[in-house]
Amino acid sequence: MSRRGEPVPFAFVADADRFRSNVEPPPRERATAGELAGRALLTLVVVAGLVGSLLLAWPALDVRLDEQGQRQEAVQER
Numbered sequence: 001m002s003r004r005g006e007p008v009p010f011a012f013v014a015d016a017d018r019f020r021s022n023v024e025p026p027p028r029e030r031a032t033a034g035e036l037a038g039r040a041l042l043t044l045v046v047v048a049g050l051v052g053s054l055l056l057a058w059p060a061l062d063v064r065l066d067e068q069g070q071r072q073e074a075v076q077e078r
Helices: 010-018 032-059 064-076
Strands: none
Touching: none
8 A cells, every 4th residue: 555645734633623613503593482381381281290190199108007007916816
């Protein structure tokens, strides 16, 4: 394989690392009132769902140690 006879300009390679484009991306579009209302409504629905599921599951999460102790005593007496 033959190599190119031209030397590589190392100054150009060093400048390439520091190069910054002068082209700016377009500014972000602002959300419309409808989009903001939709996001707020979606957030409200998600939070309400989490709270509702917690309220519905609350009885199942309630552990009553007194009733369990009485049940175990009744089983042991038999």
